[in-house]
Amino acid sequence: MNHNQFLDYNSAYPCPVCRHGEISSLALMEAYACNFCQHIFTANLEKQVLKMADSQIALTWFWNGQNWKGVNREGVDMGWRYGIAAGLFVILPTSIVSTAAYLFPAMPGSNLSWLPIFWSFFTFFAHLSFLFWLVIEYYQFPVNLYLNSLARRLLRLFQRGGSGI
Ligand SMILES: [Zn+2]
Numbered sequence: 001m002n003h004n005q006f007l008d009y010n011s012a013y014p015c016p017v018c019r020h021g022e023i024s025s026l027a028l029m030e031a032y033a034c035n036f037c038q039h040i041f042t043a044n045l046e047k048q049v050l051k052m053a054d055s056q057i058a059l060t061w062f063w064n065g066q067n068w069k070g071v072n073r074e075g076v077d078m079g080w081r082y083g084i085a086a087g088l089f090v091i092l093p094t095s096i097v098s099t100a101a102y103l104f105p106a107m108p109g110s111n112l113s114w115l116p117i118f119w120s121f122f123t124f125f126a127h128l129s130f131l132f133w134l135v136i137e138y139y140q141f142p143v144n145l146y147l148n149s150l151a152r153r154l155l156r157l158f159q160r161g162g163s164g165i
Pocket residue numbers: 015016017018019020021022034035036037038039
């Protein structure tokens with residue numbers, strides 16, 4: 001599918017939300033609508049930027065001629081810093097706990113000798129799962145929208161099928 005290299009109101013573009021439908025401009029309006037998820041977008045043609053109009057959260061995409069780039073969510077120069085912070089967030093507490101377990105071992109044969117090792121693993125997985133949760137929270141929004149629109153479409157198909165009988 002060939003899309004216009006520049007964002008204008010005469011062409012159709014892939015939908016940045018569901019990545020399934022096509023957005024095209026509404027008649028006599030400076031806005032786009034998706035033919036699949038039915039979300040409404042407004043555009044800034046000078047900046048080649050598309051904004052979601054019917055969402056509480058300001059989602060913005062930049063048209064690079066081929067596809068959409070998330071404007072707010074893809075800070076390239078910030079990415080590695082987040083990566084290091086995320087790594088430290090998991091590694092630091094785990095190493096502190098396991099170092100403590102190594103330096104102060106429980107009495108061999110005592111009932112709680114498993115506890116320091118267990119605690120080290122627990123710290124590691126607790127922090128790792130918190131990190132996962134953050135990442136999912138961060139990226140879930142478009143995923144949710146996509147699933148929602150898919151569910152809505154399926155529901156409509158079922159309703160149409162039901163009324164036909
Ligand atoms: Zn869509």
